[in-house]
Amino acid sequence: MKITVVxxxxxxxxxxxxxxxxxxxxxxxxxxxxxxxxxxxxxKNRKLILRNGKPIKEDxxxxxxxxxxxxxxxxxx
Amino acid sequence: xxxxxxNILRVNLTDKTFRKESFSEEFAKKWIGGRGFATxxxxxxxxxxxxxxxxxxxxxxALGPISGIPAPNTGKAVVAAKxxxxxxxxxxxxxxxxxxxxxxxxxxxxxxEGKADSPTCLYIKDDEVEFLPADEIWGxxxxxxxxxxxxxxxxxxxxxxxxxxGENLVKFAIVRSLEGRAGGRPGMGAVMGSKNLKAIVVKGTxxxxxxxxxxxxxxxxxxxxxxxxxDKKIGWSKQATNGVLxxxxxxxxxxxxxxxxxxxxxxxxxxxxxxxxxxxxxYGCPNCTFHCGITIHDSxxxxxxxxxxxxxxxxxxxxxxxxxxxxxxxxxxDDYGLDTISAGDVLAFYADAIDHGATEGDFKFGDAKRAxxxxxxxxxxxGVGDILADGSYxxxxxxxxxxxxxxxxVKGMEIxxxxxxxxxxxxxxxxxxxxxxxxxxxxVITYEISETPREAYSQQKVDKIIELQRIRGGLFEFIxxxxxxxxxxxxDLNIYTKYFKDATGIDYTLDDFxxxxxxxxxxxxxxxxxxxxxxDRTRDYVPEVWFDPANADKEGPIAGKILEKDKYDExxxxxxDARGWDDRGIPTMETIKRLDLEExxxxxxxxxxxx
Numbered sequence: 001m002k003i004t005v006v007x008x009x010x011x012x013x014x015x016x017x018x019x020x021x022x023x024x025x026x027x028x029x030x031x032x033x034x035x036x037x038x039x040x041x042x043x044k045n046r047k048l049i050l051r052n053g054k055p056i057k058e059d060x061x062x063x064x065x066x067x068x069x070x071x072x073x074x075x076x077x
Numbered sequence: 078x079x080x081x082x083x084n085i086l087r088v089n090l091t092d093k094t095f096r097k098e099s100f101s102e103e104f105a106k107k108w109i110g111g112r113g114f115a116t117x118x119x120x121x122x123x124x125x126x127x128x129x130x131x132x133x134x135x136x137x138x139a140l141g142p143i144s145g146i147p148a149p150n151t152g153k154a155v156v157a158a159k160x161x162x163x164x165x166x167x168x169x170x171x172x173x174x175x176x177x178x179x180x181x182x183x184x185x186x187x188x189x190e191g192k193a194d195s196p197t198c199l200y201i202k203d204d205e206v207e208f209l210p211a212d213e214i215w216g217x218x219x220x221x222x223x224x225x226x227x228x229x230x231x232x233x234x235x236x237x238x239x240x241x242x243g244e245n246l247v248k249f250a251i252v253r254s255l256e257g258r259a260g261g262r263p264g265m266g267a268v269m270g271s272k273n274l275k276a277i278v279v280k281g282t283x284x285x286x287x288x289x290x291x292x293x294x295x296x297x298x299x300x301x302x303x304x305x306x307x308d309k310k311i312g313w314s315k316q317a318t319n320g321v322l323x324x325x326x327x328x329x330x331x332x333x334x335x336x337x338x339x340x341x342x343x344x345x346x347x348x349x350x351x352x353x354x355x356x357x358x359x360y361g362c363p364n365c366t367f368h369c370g371i372t373i374h375d376s377x378x379x380x381x382x383x384x385x386x387x388x389x390x391x392x393x394x395x396x397x398x399x400x401x402x403x404x405x406x407x408x409x410x411d412d413y414g415l416d417t418i419s420a421g422d423v424l425a426f427y428a429d430a431i432d433h434g435a436t437e438g439d440f441k442f443g444d445a446k447r448a449x450x451x452x453x454x455x456x457x458x459x460g461v462g463d464i465l466a467d468g469s470y471x472x473x474x475x476x477x478x479x480x481x482x483x484x485x486x487v488k489g490m491e492i493x494x495x496x497x498x499x500x501x502x503x504x505x506x507x508x509x510x511x512x513x514x515x516x517x518x519x520x521v522i523t524y525e526i527s528e529t530p531r532e533a534y535s536q537q538k539v540d541k542i543i544e545l546q547r548i549r550g551g552l553f554e555f556i557x558x559x560x561x562x563x564x565x566x567x568x569d570l571n572i573y574t575k576y577f578k579d580a581t582g583i584d585y586t587l588d589d590f591x592x593x594x595x596x597x598x599x600x601x602x603x604x605x606x607x608x609x610x611x612x613d614r615t616r617d618y619v620p621e622v623w624f625d626p627a628n629a630d631k632e633g634p635i636a637g638k639i640l641e642k643d644k645y646d647e648x649x650x651x652x653x654d655a656r657g658w659d660d661r662g663i664p665t666m667e668t669i670k671r672l673d674l675e676e677x678x679x680x681x682x683x684x685x686x687x688x
Contacts, residue, residue, distance in 0.1 A: 006327065009320040010312025012350055046311050046567055048527060053328045053634045055527045069327045075564040076520025077318040077385060
């Protein structure tokens with residue numbers, strides 16, 4: 001399946017891309033992609049992950065076409 | 078008394094007099110500072126019904142017990158007055174060296190009364206006050222005015238000034254300080270203008286007495302270091318506030334086309350990454366270690382300091398997706414001394430009103446050149462600019478044809494850059510913001526999207542709104558310090574009880590602070606009620622267009638979704654119940670007693686009696 005990962009904020013500079021497609025095996029979860037990206041510390045570093053604009057847990061299965069957005073935890077300035 | 082100087086400087090511009098007054102420790106402990114002081118003083122000293130742009134109004138600069146003391150982001154000041162935009166209590170906070178210098182001059186509060194007979198620059202140097210002519214800079218923008226002030230007084234002062242917007246009584250004129258700092262969205266610049274007060278300059282040279290100087294120095298220094306290191310680690314200031322623009326576009330919360338749309342394919346052109354790439358300088362407030370003022374060259378090669386609110390409303394909401402053009406609109410707002418949020422909303426409303434046939438005109442979404450011209454007309458009150466200068470609420474009343482439905486304002490003040498057509502919690506946060514729609518009071522969008530069902534109208538959301546109102550609209554506004562170390566970097570709120578104790582010697586808990594926050598919010602509601610004894614809950618409603626199914630997104634993740642008015646109203650009741658307010662949104666007698674506001678309640682007219 002194909003999923004799209006989008007970075008917002010300073011992670012773009014760290015990861016060196018803002019949007020990329022990944023082909024993953026079936027039964028992949030959010031944890032699969034977090035490990036692939038090396039972002040296990042995302043909560044500690046105040047990052048938020050949404051799938052198609054909605055919350056997602058680490059063990060949730062990904063679906064073909066999912067858009068995973070990884071951003072700073074914005075708090076309204 | 079430690080922490081506070083205990084002094085008010087009261088200046089009268091009409092007869093060019095001034096006097097030093099003292100306030101009691103009881104007053105200080107009950108209202109703490111900033112917004113607390115300003116609300117109480119304006120409530121006590123202004124007669125209901127006065128013209129906000131008349132000499133009876135009072136312009137206040139109010140500081141807090143840690144203002145100006147070296148600790149994270151304490152270089153802030155609250156400016157306040159009765160608002161010409163809303164008719165209620167109005168205030169704003171801004172980064173400025175006035176914060177430090179006024180305290181070093183020996184004052185926590187400056188009250189400016191009356192009206193000067195000609196353009197005036199108020200110069201405060203420790204115990205001396207001078208009323209200097211400002212004719213040379215009257216009619217000039219804030220950049221030239223500031224330059225003139227620096228040439229005259231040197232750069233080692235605190236200075237506030239207004240532009241042509243304030244002089245011409247534009248109802249959303251702000252006060253400006255430093256390169257990109259502005260404050261006082263509800264027309265505080267117009268109040269200065271109405272008094273012929275072009276600028277305030279302060280030079281203070283004394284020490285600020287604190288209860289435990291050594292601990293204050295140590296804790297403050299550690300806090301500033303922690304803020305610096307945390308920001309370096311998480312990288313927030315890389316894109317600063319505008320990081321959120323791309324996120325809003327992803328989550329369908331971006332204001333596009335006068336908030337009729339929630340995202341746009343060209344939004345990336347004005348996002349945080351593009352802003353960072355265009356950066357030519359970075360500015361910040363006093364005592365800040367993670368500056369957020371990302372500055373670019375605008376289309377005229379002028380420096381323009383941008384943040385998300387500017388870009389969201391002068392860019393996305395106007396469908397102007399060119400950062401240099403947005404930079405130009407922002408530069409002009411800063412120079413004229415106009416609030417960028419209201420200016421963006423007002424321009425978008427005008428384009429929308431023309432689109433919907435409510436009025437005639439030649440302005441269209443996406444037309445940066447015409448937007449620049451109209452901004453100038455607003456600042457100078459020329460042509461249609463004279464109507465728009467009164468804000469979208471009053472302009473809608475003039476245009477008619479149901480245009481009030483899509484004037485994006487609450488209580489007369491324009492909504493910050495978040496589209497809440499399918500965000501019930503954030504819509505309620507804007508609806509219940511006590512000075513008109515402002516994101517500084519409470520902001521719950523991340524919570525609403527990531528920790529609750531977005532579509533829910535729930536007690537859980539109400540509780541979060543109030544929790545954040547107590548912190549953002551309460552603590553940070555009365556202690557007078559920037560909320561960013563906590564809100565953006567995640568620093569512990571208890572540092573503020575620690576700094577407060579270091580400064581004052583008083584051992585308040587966060588719960589003590591929340592009670593004071595509730596007291597101030599309730600007094601702001603009494604201020605409104607005294608102005609309008611017929612006050613009702615509809616004043617806490619958001620614009621009709623957010624309830625209109627025809628305005629729901631036609632495609633995308635929230636297609637067909639829109640706020641439901643009956644459910645919004647039910648959630649409003651939950652909010653009132655939680656606050657101890659009646660069905661009008663006014664504190665009950667029981668709440669008045671609990672918050673020690675019985676004396677204040679005595680001045681309410683008979684017809685507005687409390688339940």
